[in-house]
Amino acid sequence: MGNYFSPEYMIASFPVLLSYVGVSVFLTVISQTLALFLGSGIALVRVQRLRWISSLFAAYISFIRGTPFLVQLYLICFGLPRIIKALGAEDIRALPVIVFVVLVMVLHSAAYMSEIMRGSLESIDKGQLEACYSIGMTTGEAYRRILLPQAFRIAVPSLGNEIISALKSTSLVFNVGIVDMMSKAELMGSYSYRSLELYLDAGIIYVLLCFILHGITEFVSGRNQLISDNTAELAAESAAEQ
Amino acid sequence: MEDSVVDIAYALEAFRYLLDYVPVTLALAVGSMFLGSLLGLAVMFVRWRNVPVLGKLGTWYVIIGRALPTLIILYVVFFAFPVFLLYMNDGQVSERFNAIPPFLFALAGLTLHSGAYLAEAFRTAVQSVDKGQMEAALACGMTWSQGFRRIILPQAAVLAVPLMGNQFLSLIKNTSIAFMITVLEMFGAANYRSSISERYIEIYLALAALYWLVSMFFETLFRRLEIRLAVYKGSSE
Numbered sequence: 001m002g003n004y005f006s007p008e009y010m011i012a013s014f015p016v017l018l019s020y021v022g023v024s025v026f027l028t029v030i031s032q033t034l035a036l037f038l039g040s041g042i043a044l045v046r047v048q049r050l051r052w053i054s055s056l057f058a059a060y061i062s063f064i065r066g067t068p069f070l071v072q073l074y075l076i077c078f079g080l081p082r083i084i085k086a087l088g089a090e091d092i093r094a095l096p097v098i099v100f101v102v103l104v105m106v107l108h109s110a111a112y113m114s115e116i117m118r119g120s121l122e123s124i125d126k127g128q129l130e131a132c133y134s135i136g137m138t139t140g141e142a143y144r145r146i147l148l149p150q151a152f153r154i155a156v157p158s159l160g161n162e163i164i165s166a167l168k169s170t171s172l173v174f175n176v177g178i179v180d181m182m183s184k185a186e187l188m189g190s191y192s193y194r195s196l197e198l199y200l201d202a203g204i205i206y207v208l209l210c211f212i213l214h215g216i217t218e219f220v221s222g223r224n225q226l227i228s229d230n231t232a233e234l235a236a237e238s239a240a241e242q
Numbered sequence: 243m244e245d246s247v248v249d250i251a252y253a254l255e256a257f258r259y260l261l262d263y264v265p266v267t268l269a270l271a272v273g274s275m276f277l278g279s280l281l282g283l284a285v286m287f288v289r290w291r292n293v294p295v296l297g298k299l300g301t302w303y304v305i306i307g308r309a310l311p312t313l314i315i316l317y318v319v320f321f322a323f324p325v326f327l328l329y330m331n332d333g334q335v336s337e338r339f340n341a342i343p344p345f346l347f348a349l350a351g352l353t354l355h356s357g358a359y360l361a362e363a364f365r366t367a368v369q370s371v372d373k374g375q376m377e378a379a380l381a382c383g384m385t386w387s388q389g390f391r392r393i394i395l396p397q398a399a400v401l402a403v404p405l406m407g408n409q410f411l412s413l414i415k416n417t418s419i420a421f422m423i424t425v426l427e428m429f430g431a432a433n434y435r436s437s438i439s440e441r442y443i444e445i446y447l448a449l450a451a452l453y454w455l456v457s458m459f460f461e462t463l464f465r466r467l468e469i470r471l472a473v474y475k476g477s478s479e
C-alpha cells in the first residue's frame with residue numbers, strides 16, 4: 001500500500017482518539033440514566049390511559065420517532081437558545097452546549113424507552129394488578145413493588161439495544177460543537193490528510209464500546225434471571241415452611 | 243428576528259423550499275434499501291449454508307456493521323475510495339474521483355449499513371420457519387433451491403415484511419447523515435439555507451415537520467401492507 005495508507009499513523013493516533021472517548025461515554029451514561037427515568041414515567045402515564053396527557057405523550061413519541069436525531073439536535077441546540085433569549089434570559093450563551101446535547105439525547109431516548117417499557121408493562125398479566133388491589137396495595141405500591149420490577153426484567157435486552165443506539169448517535173454531536181473523537185479526527189485529518197486511518201480508529205473504538213455495552217446487557221439480564229430465580233426459590237421455601 | 247421568535251410565514255416558505263429535496267432523500271432511502279436487501283439476502287445465504295470463508299466473513303460483517311455508527315461507515319467509504327484510486331493508479335492523482343457524485347458514496351455507505359441489519363432480519367424470518375419443512379421438501383425430492391423458493395420463501399417473506407418496514411423507516415431518518423459528505427438532500431438543503439438566513443428555528447421546524455410527514459406516510463403504508471399479509475400468516479402455524 002506504500003504511502004497511501006499508513007498503518008503506523010493509524011496505530012499512533014489510536015491513543016490520541018481514545019483519550020476523547022470519555023466525552024461519548026459521559027454523554028451516553030448521563031443521558032440514558034435520565035432517559036430511563038423519564039421513559040418509565042411516560043410509560044406509566046400512558047398505561048393508565050389518562051386522556052389528555054396520554055395523547056400529548058403519544059404525539060411527542062410520534063414526533064421523536066418520525067424525525068432524525070440530527071434534526072432534533074439542530075432544532076434544540078440552535079433553536080432553543082434563541083427562544084429562551086427571546087423570553088428574556090440574556091445570559092443563555094453562558095450555558096455550555098453540552099447541556100443542550102444531553103437534553104436532546106434524553107428527550108430522544110426517553111421516547112423510545114417509554115415505548116419499550118409500555119410494551120413490557122402491558123405484557124404483564126392484568127390479574128397481578130387486581131391481586132395487588134385485593135390485598136390492599138395502592139396503585140403506586142403495586143407498580144413499585146410488583147409490576148415495574150418485572151417489566152424491567154422483560155425490557156433489559158431492548159433497553160440495552162436502545163442504549164447502544166444512543167452511544168452510536170454520539171458520533172453526531174460534534175456537529176454542534178462538542179469536542180469528541182469525531183471532531184478530533186476531523187481536525188487531525190485536516191493536517192495529516194489521513195482521514196481514513198483516523199475514522200477507522202474511531203470505528204474500532206465505537207465497536208469496542210458496543211461490545212462492552214452488549215456484554216453488560218447480557219450480564220444484567222443474566223443476573224436479573226438469577227435474582228428472580230432466587231426470589232422464586234425463597235418464596236417456594238417460605239411456602240414449604242408454612 | 244426582531245419582531246417575533248418564530249416567523250410562521252417564513253417557516254412555510256422554507257417548507258416549500260425543502261419539499262424539492264424530498265425526492266433526493268427518498269432516492270437515497272429506496273436505493274440503499276434495495277441494494278441493502280440484495281446484500282442482506284446474499285449474506286443471509288452464505289451464513290445459512292455455511293459457505294467456508296464467506297460464511298464467517300458474513301457473520302463478522304453483520305456484527306461489525308451493526309456496531310459501527312452509520313456516519314463512520316459513510317466516512318470510511320468516502321475517504322477510502324480516493325486512497326484506493328491512488329493505489330490502483332500507482333500514485334497518479336486520478337481525475338476520476340471528482341467525477342463521482344457524493345450521492346453514490348452515500349448510497350454505498352447506507353447500503354453497507356442497512357445490509358448488515360437486513361441480513362439479520364432475513365435470518366430471523368427464515369429461522370422462524372420450522373426446519374422440518376426444508377427437510378420435508380428435500381425428502382419429497384425437491385432440490386435445495388426449489389425447497390427454498392417454493393416452501394420457505396413465501397412463509398419467511400410474510401415475517402420479513404414488518405422487519406423490512408422498520409428498517410426502511412430508520413433508513414429514511416439515517417439519510418440525513420449524507421449531508422456530511424456534501425449530498426444536497428433534505429437536511430443538506432436546510433443546513434445550507436439556514437447558514438445564509440440564520441433562521442434556524444423556522445427552517446429546522448419545517449424540516450422536522452417534513453420528515454415527520456414522510457415517516458407517517460410510510461408507516462401507514464407498511465401497516466396496511468402488514469394487515470393484508472396477515473391473511474397468509476395462518477398457513478405457517
